[in-house]
Amino acid sequence: MKALAARRRSRYAPVILLLLALLMTGGVLALVDAGTADATSAESSSxxxxxGExxxxxxxxxxxxxxxxGTDIGPSLVGVGAASxxxxxxxGRMPMRMNGPQAPAGNPSFTPEEINQVAAFVAALGPGPSVPTAEQVDPEMGDAANGMELFRTNCAMCHNAVGAGGALSEGRYAPALDGSTPTEIYEAMLTGPQSMPVFNxxxxxxxxxxxxxxxxxxxxDVSVGGLSLGSVGPVNEGVWVWIVGMGVLVAASVWIGAKSS
Structure with missing residues (x-):
């Protein structure tokens, strides 16, 4: 019987048993660490x-x-989410410094940590869009050609074809986007601030x-040479050509007429 048992036992059995023991130990430790991390994260969020409250x-x-x-002055924030x-x-749009058609951008009144705390409080009031991750807003991972099509289809009528901004009705305006961070651009599309629609x-x-x-x-990073004139497009460039070009032609006509007489 001993000889039969010896023949059945593989020489790889100790190695396999050791690997199984290591896998089981690693799994147990991972579960313990995950539980600790979740508890720590929940405590930190709380x-x-x-x-923030x-x-x-x-x-x-x-x-x-x-x-x-909400009150008669400001809207309810239940369900707007941390991203908003x-x-x-x-x-720097909030707290709003003065009443107007829309809140202008400015320097933030709170530190990033304080903003995160207020966002955590509002997020706890009800489900809503969360702050995007670094991967979601990384321009290096995006397709600029596809982005151009999406932007010019959905956004250019207000923000201009290159994001230079533009005027809207009743004293409102679409701001220029050249100074906005990728996170702010993503959050604006996600939450629809001011007069902007929500792009879920x-x-x-x-x-x-x-x-x-x-x-x-x-x-x-685009530079085609010359003056961009705010990159607003052909309207202001045409006005500039009309005023300067026609002005030069009128002045030349007057000068020629004065010399001939």
Whole structure:
């Protein structure tokens, strides 16, 4: 029997058993670490939300209400998500400094950490768009050619073909995008601030949004020579040619007429 058992035992058995033991140990450790990480993340998120609630009540509740459900001055923030808060506060649009057709961009009033805390508080009020990841807004991973088609189809009528901005009705305007960060551009498409419509993932996919960012970033390095005149397009360039060109022709005609007489 011993001889039969010895023949059945493979010389690779100890190695296989060792590998199985290592795999089981690694799996157990991974589960323990994941549970610890989730608990730490949840605790950190809870602390951020609590700190954000204090900041919100001190700086935002006058317009949006203590529970962020809105007042006659400001809208409800329940369900707007962290992306909306991050965009509005990081661009300095909120807190709004004065009433007007729309909130102008400016220097942010809060640090990035404080903005994250307020965003965490608002995100806890209801489901909404979250702040995009670094991969989602990386222009190097986007297709600028496809982004050009998407931008000129959906955005150029307000922002100009290269994102130079433009005027809208009733004192509102589409801002220039040459100073906007990729994250701000993505968040604007996702949340639709001011007069801008919302481009959710059904309208423009996350990859499409990244392509739009790639196109806009590519325009910042384009130089075709001469004066761009704000890159607004043929309208202001035509006005410039009309005023200067016709002015020169009229002046030359007057001069020729004066010399001939």
């Amino acid at each position: 602390e951020d939300a609590e700190a 204090r900041l919100f009540q001190a700086n935002c509740a006058t317009c949006h209400g203590l529970d962020a459900t 808060v991050d965009f509005q506060m990081a661009t 993932d059904a309208n423009i996919t996350p990859e499409g949004k990244r392509d739009v960012i790639a196109y806009l970033v590519a325009q910042r």
